[in-house]
Amino acid sequence: MSHADVLADGSADAAELRPSSTPVRGAWGRLVRSELRLVFGRRRNQALLAGLAAVPLLLGLVLFVTRDSALAGQGPGFVGRVTGNGLFLVVAALIMCLPFLLPLTIGIATGEAIAGEASSGTLRYLLAVPVSRTRLLAVKAVATMTFVAAAVLAIGLVALAVGAAFFGLTDVTLLSGTTIPLADGVLRVAGVAAYVTLSLTGLVAVGLFFSTLTEVPVGAMAATVIVAIVSAVLDTLPQLAAIHPALLTHHWLDFAEFLRVEVDWGVLSSGMAVQAAWVAIFGSLAWSRFVTADVSS
């Protein structure tokens, strides 16, 4: 689906719905739907989802082939546990995608959302829709976040299928050495995926802000990825321990909490609070920029 189609679609909606410039009930829903259709209809986004889904497939394949060799049971994080229980492939795949591939996905999605529209000259047509810029930004944020959630879901579901096919699903041994039934284990891994998705919201806000600053989508994308990487690097410097808890990426691995014998919700909610803070600050920055910017193209 091209921009023109969607815009024609959007304009048609607008023409049909709008007698005056006041926002109309239902326009919001239509706009979200149209934006989602646009995001998920893009070929490169579909390719991106397929590529992310290939990560657990490749990882599962490698572990399956090497499971009887001397290399079995090695590897960082949860990789060593996958051969014993396919459910851990979900966690291992998410860990592999978290440092770079998921931030890259966010960069691409947010860069496209506003800077991409500006560079292809479609943003000013979009602004002609009788919806305030605030709402438009919210629609962009919701669509981007939905795409990111779909990326996490794609990784998780493929990992679950591959893990079940290659290694089977059994009762889950937690990090604490306690064994819980498979159903509980699936719930906890679903919690991991949900936490991973929610802990990407801060980066989405940062990416949207960069996207409002420029008309070069690649620039916004690169800046977003750089923020994630710089944050991860700063997180490893012991000299900066004082600011570590506030870093965007510091709490990303706290999803391990779901795999301990007693889940400490305090740890998880403090991670979510930090993401909420980043969303508040960069969301408001993006809003200020977007509603005041001169859109000429």
Add this chain to the structure above:
Amino acid sequence: MTEASVPRPTSSRARWAVPAVVAVAVTGAFLAPPLLASADESVLPDVTPGQLVTTIAAAEPVPLSGTVVYTARLGLPEIPLAEMTGADPIALLGGSSTLRVWTDGAERSRVALLGSASEYSVVQDGAEAWTYSSSDDAVVHYTLSAADQARFDALADDARAGTLPEVAGGLPTPDEAARAALAQVEQYSTVAMGDQTTVAGRDAYQLVVTPKDASTLIGKVVVAIDAETSTPLRVQTWSSTDSSSPALEIGFTDVAFTTPDDAVLAFSAPAGAAVKDVVVPLPEMTGAEPETAPGTLPEGVSITGTGWETVTTWSGLDVASLIAGDPAALATVPGAELTIGSESAQDLIEEFMPSDGSGSPSIPTLDTSVLYDQLTTAVPEGRLLSSTLLSVLVTDDGRVLVGAVPAETLRAMA
């Protein structure tokens, strides 16, 4: 659309004020609670150290669960091992670690050292204990032998019935025990009450123990005691060389005095984990403490100095083979020949050689040897481990000197 078409500069400037306000509000929301908590003046009735120690001695152990943060500023060389191995007790040598603690106040407890995607758990149930390391999926099960277990059960039954065998000249009342303990401590230190404080949101008394000796590395020990349950909530050990922050600090950041869930306190080895059984001998109840009866010291151990300046010397130890549990692997470590000089070490190597095929894996062994080399520095007398609280000198002739004294003192004694 309307916003862009109408030029309004003041409004646009006002719009940019929104993020600034949000940023200030968010920062405030994150910084305010700790500031408020520290500003909160706790008003507890004044007690003397003697009264406090008496209530501690009389207090029943309570069930609790909580999060403990342990911070070591021992001045040891930076060890990157902890980053690589995940949750591992080695991480306790430096930096900050988070532990989670559960206990039912009686026989069962669990302590978990948390890593970013790993955990090291110690579960204790009466005389049995397990450790579980999630990084290598390995269980170590510590038990008593059958005879010792029977003896332990008998002792436990006695304890429950209130007829403990004589430990040290009759069972003292809490008051007497507290007085005796305090007298013991006050022989070499001054005990005073510190400022009342708040630990993990609970009002606490602070007991400050300051050594009378000036030559020890230990500046003072500060123990924060929960006012309600008399449970120690935080222990800070300050070095005499650094008065800005405690060298060792372990304390609750979060604590709840409720009985933990049964699932947390139970442990059974997970399927597929490597299980190693270790039988621990139960020591005979002699009632003689090394400090109180120096005559009963084991062979090869001698004690010099008193109180905080005490230096313990072991002689005839094979430090190298102790550190590297697998002597065969040790031979491959460069520079290790320097430390295996003695004949007995060679004997040990030969003795352990045949059995090492099925023995412990060689990678952790290598780690401990490398760790030993990293932590210690070469001095003319041997190898020296110098930290802000403790010095250890391993001499070339197989003696080990340990004391809470500056390294120079140990070197002068060697």
